[in-house]
Amino acid sequence: MIEILHPPDWPRPRGFSNDVAAHGTLVFIAGQVGWDQQCRVPSEDFADQVRQALTNVLTVLALRGGKPEHIVRMTWYVTDKREYLASYKAIGEIYRGMLGRHYPAMTAVEVAGLVEDGAKVEIEATAVLPD
Numbered sequence: 637m638i639e640i641l642h643p644p645d646w647p648r649p650r651g652f653s654n655d656v657a658a659h660g661t662l663v664f665i666a667g668q669v670g671w672d673q674q675c676r677v678p679s680e681d682f683a684d685q686v687r688q689a690l691t692n693v694l695t696v697l698a699l700r701g702g703k704p705e706h707i708v709r710m711t712w713y714v715t716d717k718r719e720y721l722a723s724y725k726a727i728g729e730i731y732r733g734m735l736g737r738h739y740p741a742m743t744a745v746e747v748a749g750l751v752e753d754g755a756k757v758e759i760e761a762t763a764v765l766p767d
Contacts (some may be wrong), residue, residue, distance in 0.1 A: 637766050638708060645711065651728065652742035656708045658764035663700050667713065668692035669755035677754035679695075679728045682719050683726035689733050702763045704735040707763040712744040716756065720744065 641655035643649070643753075669692075671677045679685060685733025694704060696755050714720040740761075 638705070638764060639674050647688055649739075651731070651739055652702075653739050654741065656762050658708045660764040660766050661700075662671045663697060663702055663706075663763040663765060665696050665761040666694055667711075667760040669750065669752045669758045671752065671755070678693065679757075680754070682716075682723040683730060684725050685756050686723070686759075687730045687734075690730065693759055693761050694734065697761070697763055700765060702765050705738045706763040706765050707735070707738070707740045707761050708739050708764050710742045712742065713747045713750065713758040713760075714744060715747060715749060716755065717746040719729065720746075721755065735750040 638656060638658040638661055640652070640653045641657055646654070650671045669677065670679065670688035671692075672688065675687065679688070693707075693710075697703070712720075725745065750756075752758075
């Protein structure tokens, strides 16, 4: 159902895939920030916000019976590239703890700000569920 594609003469990417092919039911998950069920951002720590944003993505995906391995694309919007890079090791540990070594096609974009006050990261995802 999901196939990771990679040009043979390119170096292997770390933490993402260049190309993913899939077929099935598409699920589009709106951008999720690091807030809890009461719509509060409980932590100013970047990695903590990533953990909560990923939790929110996986919670929404589970409503359709989806699992982490069904995610084919993620876009991360971050408010501070340097803070993102400084948190990279912690983010990697959190990511692997929640999604394993499944790396969909991903993009990270630095933005001037997010709509939700206090949010430092917003993650949107696309998943493909088996028919």
